[in-house]
Amino acid sequence: MSEALLLHDIDEPGLHTLAVYEQRGGYEALRKALAMTPAQVLSELEASGIRGRGGAGFQMGKKVSFLPHGAIERYLVCNADESEPGTFKDRELMQKAPHMLIEGIVIAAHAAEASRSFIYVRGEYVLQADVLDAAVAEARAAGYLGEDILGSGHSLSLVVHRGAGAYICGEETGLLDSLEGKRGNPRLKPPFPANQGLYQGPTLINNVETLATVPAIMRMGGAEYAKLGVETSTGTKVVSVSGHVQRPGNYEIELGIPSRELIYGLAGGPPEGRAIKCWFPGGSSSPVLTADDLDVPYDFDSVAHAGSMLGSGAIIVVDDSTPILDVAMKLAKFYRHESCGKCTPCREGTAWTVRMLERIDSGEATPMDLDIITSVCDHITGNCLCVLGDAMAMPIASMIAKFRPEFEAHMQAAHERAPAPAPVSAGGEGGFA
Amino acid sequence: MSAAGEAQARAGAGGWDRPTEREKRAATIPDPESTPVPAALRERVESAMALYPDSRSAAVPALHAAQELHGWCSPEAIEQVACVMRVTPAYLDSLATFYDMLETEPAGRHSVYVCTNISCSLRGADELMAAVEEAAAADPEVRVRAFECLGACDIAPMASVDGVYVGPLTPKDAPVLLADLRAGRPILPERQLARRPVADPHANSRAFPLPPPEGAGAGEPEEGQA
Numbered sequence: 041m042s043e044a045l046l047l048h049d050i051d052e053p054g055l056h057t058l059a060v061y062e063q064r065g066g067y068e069a070l071r072k073a074l075a076m077t078p079a080q081v082l083s084e085l086e087a088s089g090i091r092g093r094g095g096a097g098f099q100m101g102k103k104v105s106f107l108p109h110g111a112i113e114r115y116l117v118c119n120a121d122e123s124e125p126g127t128f129k130d131r132e133l134m135q136k137a138p139h140m141l142i143e144g145i146v147i148a149a150h151a152a153e154a155s156r157s158f159i160y161v162r163g164e165y166v167l168q169a170d171v172l173d174a175a176v177a178e179a180r181a182a183g184y185l186g187e188d189i190l191g192s193g194h195s196l197s198l199v200v201h202r203g204a205g206a207y208i209c210g211e212e213t214g215l216l217d218s219l220e221g222k223r224g225n226p227r228l229k230p231p232f233p234a235n236q237g238l239y240q241g242p243t244l245i246n247n248v249e250t251l252a253t254v255p256a257i258m259r260m261g262g263a264e265y266a267k268l269g270v271e272t273s274t275g276t277k278v279v280s281v282s283g284h285v286q287r288p289g290n291y292e293i294e295l296g297i298p299s300r301e302l303i304y305g306l307a308g309g310p311p312e313g314r315a316i317k318c319w320f321p322g323g324s325s326s327p328v329l330t331a332d333d334l335d336v337p338y339d340f341d342s343v344a345h346a347g348s349m350l351g352s353g354a355i356i357v358v359d360d361s362t363p364i365l366d367v368a369m370k371l372a373k374f375y376r377h378e379s380c381g382k383c384t385p386c387r388e389g390t391a392w393t394v395r396m397l398e399r400i401d402s403g404e405a406t407p408m409d410l411d412i413i414t415s416v417c418d419h420i421t422g423n424c425l426c427v428l429g430d431a432m433a434m435p436i437a438s439m440i441a442k443f444r445p446e447f448e449a450h451m452q453a454a455h456e457r458a459p460a461p462a463p464v465s466a467g468g469e470g471g472f473a
Numbered sequence: 474m475s476a477a478g479e480a481q482a483r484a485g486a487g488g489w490d491r492p493t494e495r496e497k498r499a500a501t502i503p504d505p506e507s508t509p510v511p512a513a514l515r516e517r518v519e520s521a522m523a524l525y526p527d528s529r530s531a532a533v534p535a536l537h538a539a540q541e542l543h544g545w546c547s548p549e550a551i552e553q554v555a556c557v558m559r560v561t562p563a564y565l566d567s568l569a570t571f572y573d574m575l576e577t578e579p580a581g582r583h584s585v586y587v588c589t590n591i592s593c594s595l596r597g598a599d600e601l602m603a604a605v606e607e608a609a610a611a612d613p614e615v616r617v618r619a620f621e622c623l624g625a626c627d628i629a630p631m632a633s634v635d636g637v638y639v640g641p642l643t644p645k646d647a648p649v650l651l652a653d654l655r656a657g658r659p660i661l662p663e664r665q666l667a668r669r670p671v672a673d674p675h676a677n678s679r680a681f682p683l684p685p686p687e688g689a690g691a692g693e694p695e696e697g698q699a
Contacts, residue, residue: 047676125590125622132671156526163537163574164586164623166636167667199524204533205573207621221529223571239526282592282626289627289672306673324591324622356592356626370591374621380571 045256045276046249047292050136056171058178061139067184069258073147074192081151085254087262089274093129094119094210094247095323095352097340104152106234107242115243116149116157116196117219118251121203121210123162124323125374126354129278130248132290134161134168137252138175142198144254146184149196152244156197159248160215163204172200207378211426212245213237214380225382226426247352249278270296273339277353281307284314284359293338300334303357314359318442322351324371325431327438328358347438364443365450368436369397375432386429389420393436403458405451410440500563503556510553514542518557532558532568536575545576573620581614583654586633589619592626596641601630604644608651615654628666638666 054060061067073081086101107114118141122130134141141159149157161169176198179185187195201219208214209224216238218224237243253275257265266274273295279302282288286308293302303309303319310316318328321338327348329336336346343350358367376390396413399405417433424430440447517538521531535558539550546569548562555562569575587602602619609615623638625631631640634654639661642650646661653660662668 043680044676047671047673050676051670122624123622126592126626127622128624128626131624135667136671162624163572164620164633164636167638201530202534202537203572204537204568204575205620206571218533219530220527221525221532221568223567280626282629283595287672288592288629291673292676354626356595358595362595366594367591370594374590378621 044292046133046137046140046252046278047290050132055136056138056175058139058175058182061137065259066139066255067143069255070143070146070184071190073150073258074190074194078151078153081147081258084257084262085148085151088257088265089262089272090250090253090257090265091273091340092247093249093253093277093353095124095325097350100246100250103234103246104148104244106232107152107154107244108235109153113156113241114152114154115238115241116145116152116154117215117238117243117245118145118157118159118248119210119212119215119245120159120161120165120168120248121215122165122248122352123207123210124325124352124354125371126280126282126320126323126356127352128280128282129290129353131165131168133248133252133278134165135171138172139179140255141172141248141252142175142179142184144251145198146189146196147254147258148244148246148251150192150194154244155195157199158219158238159198159200160209160219161200161202162209163202169200169202176200206380207374208380208426208428211428214426215245216243223380225380226428228425249353269294270337270339270342272341273350279338280352280354281357282354283319283357284310284316284362285357286311295339296337296342298334299329299336299338299343299355302338303334303355307355307357310357310359314361317358317360317362317364318367318439319358320348320354320356320435321346322349323354324356324374324435325349325427326351327434328442330442363450364439364446365397365400368439369394369401371435372397372432375428379428383424383426383429385420385423386432389416389429390432392416393432400447400451401454403451403454403456405454407448407451409451410444410447413437414440500561502559502561503552505556508552508556510556511542514538514553515557518554522558528558529560532560532565533572533575536565536569540575544582545578545580547579576616581612581616583615583635585609585615585617585635585650585654586620586623587617588621588623588625588629588631588633590622592622593629593631596629597643598630600644601632601642601647604647605632605650608647612651612655615651625666627672628664628669631666634660639664640666 082104090100091097145157185198203209206224209218211226213227214224233243233245268275276292276294278290278292280290291306316331318330320326321343329348333346336342340350372394376394379386379390381387396409414437417437420429420433518535521534522528535554539554540546543550551562551565555565569577587605589598589602606617609617623633625638628640637660
């Protein structure tokens with residue numbers, strides 16, 4: 041039996057200050073970790089089985105183990121560019137428990153033998169970046185950061201870097217380019233950041249929540265942590281629930297509980313008298329699921345098995361009062377705006393998808409257009425340097441697959457509503473009726 | 474496109490829809506002798522540069538600082554940053570046109586970002602956006618922008634007013650929000666995100682693993698599982 045790991049006492053007054061955090065046992069895990077060798081810390085992380093909380097769900101311990109050893113400068117980058125629509129868990133953690141994140145970063149840097157670290161926080165999070173700046177200064181003054189941390193001989197610098205508003209900078213290689221002072225364009229992989237990342241050096245990149253969990257893993261021991269959750273999705277996770285629910289917010293759950301419990305039990309379900317039409321299990325990039333999928337256990341593999349993905353752990357609920365076309369249009373326009381333009385399938389595909397969806401609304405579309413949209417989505421998926429295009433293609437394709445009759449009805453209604461086409465002068469048009 | 478285009482046009486650069494001015498030479502790194510840089514800005518840019526192994530990493534923070542001083546990334550602001558950082562203005566232009574928060578045309582002193590992404594729009598962000606635009610109309614000091622997900626879907630629909638998150642908002646709040654902003658008062662203090670507790674009432678008392686649900690029916694909604 042253990043308490044909530046991340047949200048426990050999150051609203052304790054002053055938790056963002058070093059004094060209160062230390063009073064509550066803060067930085068004890070760091071002392072424990074510094075008494076161990078990097079290899080021992082790494083084996084605890086591997087034993088915990090924790091999977092990255094940013095979206096890809098890659099095992100953190102494995103990621104750390106990919107970093108080459110030897111006399112070479114290694115970097116740790118914390119991805120705090122939380123921009124996936126529907127996700128706001130990192131915001132709450134950074135704002136209320138910044139020292140938990142810093143402690144996690146120092147421990148992970150010890151395991152990865154990194155000597156410089158950065159927190160890339162999105163520019164919109166002004167308050168959170170200010171809180172982090174203050175916390176970093178406190179931690180440095182107390183000897184938890186800087187040269188020779190707590191007499192261990194391990195040194196680490198930490199810089200809070202503020203972005204300036206670009207979804208693509210949440211993609212790890214786009215983030216690295218942005219952190220190097222460039223436009224945030226994703227890079228070709230391989231080489232992966234573990235080998236060649238920031239400033240061409242080996243780099244460990246992890247999400248805020250992943251790193252913030254590290255102190256708890258050290259405190260409990262990796263094996264004990266792995267007992268939480270289910271076999272392939274260990275531990276607890278903060279889930280952001282938003283959209284048409286009565287109590288939107290962050291909830292910490294043990295991975296593997298039924299999604300229904302999360303949406304109805306914790307977040308209160310849709311407003312009175314409404315039913316769930318569809319829901320995104322992992323941010324707006326995940327294929328939608330319907331009310332039939334509410335019993336899917338909320339963990340990485342079960343959600344993937346149901347045809348979607350856990351992503352960043354952000355549930356967006358859409359109730360039956362919303363036309364599906366509106367949802368599709370919002371998404372497509374977002375990804376069109378955020379596409380960095382480097383790869384053609386994504387740059388053109390997102391723009392054309394928006395135009396074709398607009399045709400549905402204006403009554404110009406025919407049912408064949410739905411197949412064309414699906415085919416465009418097919419051509420985006422897997423054909424770009426990063427998954428931004430896929431992130432539009434997958435949910436849009438899933439909406440068309442699951443709500444095709446509604447799209448067609450919308451199309452038909454719009455067609456009947458549309459003004460009659462201008463009379464065609466003789467010989468003007470071809471045979472397209 | 475227009476914002477980026479205008480900035481480029483001012484700099485004489487072409488684009489996919491405009492010819493390049495062939496007579497014009499590409500701007501080089503500004504000469505410190507002939508480029509006066511305000512001391513405060515120089516200090517901020519230099520201290521940002523000192524934080525990174527490669528000083529170019531400071532480009533975006535430096536442009537932020539210049540924007541705070543000038544109100545937007547004007548050619549003058551870009552020139553000053555370029556002078557301190559020893560990079561070409563074009564390099565900084567490429568950043569200013571990429572990042573949403575860097576303004577490439579004259580903007581008011583105040584910025585209001587209304588989140589219009591999926592979670593907020595499900596809860597009425599488009600109506601809110603229209604109301605805020607109406608309330609701010611004809612005020613050159615306030616720039617209202619529809620913004621992509623600001624990461625505060627728990628207070629949807631919401632807005633970021635000069636970086637302060639407020640929500641949930643209704644269209645009726647728009648005039649109050651603008652009045653607070655113009656008067657320099659805290660914006661809708663009781664609805665600022667900074668004061669909001671975590672939504673989960675059991676965050677402090679929940680223990681894991683959860684006890685198995687009664688009746689062991691995996692599909693049943695579970696209430697009050699503190």
